[in-house]
Amino acid sequence: MTLASGFSASLPDWLEADLPNLPVVLPTLEDRMDLVNDLADRNWRAGNGGPFAAIVVDAATGRLVSAGVNVVLSSGLSSMHAEVTAIGLAQSALARWDLGASGADLQLVVNWRPCVMCYGATMWSGVRSLVVAGDGPELEALSGFDEGPVVEDWAAQFEARGIRVTIGVRREEAVAVFRAYGDSDATVYNARGAVV
Template sequence: MDASLATDFSASLPGWLVDDLDDLAARPLGSIEERIALANELADRNWRAGNGGPFAALVVDRASGALVSVGVNVVLATDLSAMHAEMMALSLAQRRLGRWDLGAEGADLELVVNWRPCVMCYGATMWAGVRALTIAGEGVEVEELTGFDEGPMPDDWIGEFERRGIRVSVGVGHGDAIEVFRAFGASDAVVYNARAGAAAARDASAGDH
């Protein structure tokens, strides 16, 4: 271990996604169906590329459908456990707009994810200032099919969002999301839960990159 204390960290989108950003920005995203379809597509591409889990997120202007930012899970690529897709998408939107509150100046931005946020991303979404959350599904399927630990969510998690002015939509693209998780679970991809094979996950990651 290096004796000096770390003073900064960074996380970037994977190269394959950076190369596609111009095309993604031009893609029609006027409907919920189109937005969720893109999130499912990127989630599937991401785990197959070895960057992290099968998760992707978009920040979209609800009125125009303009893509503000996109994120995928890059935990394995960065060795940073907080770098979930939602954290990447929200942070990149904040960086692009130059403000921590994505709801400032009357903005009506929507976070689109291929499944319900984990307990960490639940809080991050709540404080980011987005005005809507759209997800393909929620429930135990993601844990059962992938082995990831999503954390202890409140029973009334939708109500907690809506009491804070964040509208929640669930269910569009559900079948496609499940197929992404099913494919991941049937593979030998790394499941990086802390305290559950962490050493094995690191060894597998080192061998793949």
């Protein structure tokens, strides 16, 4: 066996083709989350991965910097969650690992509270704010995913590090996406099997 020396992941063809049609500016938090929920719903139905999407925007202007979806199934890489994809694409577009460099106020918008892996990725990305549709048990109950042992005070931990958190934007719409996914026969990828 030859040891691998690299790996890569890309947006699914449907989203790559749609990038030129995405709004250049998303003025409100609701506009931003509407796009995220739409991308999340389209993503699982296309079979690329779970019902998750994320975008990075300029917090003040709403200018779209990147859009990502979960591509675990299409890439074969367990770390390619929507947040990691959106953050990585923003870092590539801006050619810097610190999305908060030079006083930039970039915002990550996600259709649920980040899982344990994306929690760390978000914290260390340099984004200055995080907007989520929700943070309760509905995601795991409806979808079957194991989000990992995220700490109870997860939002306060972000705030203590200078990352503003907004919870509850278009929550019901996000739950509807998870419900549709859970009611389908889509693949739930938990390496250890059942939810812990």
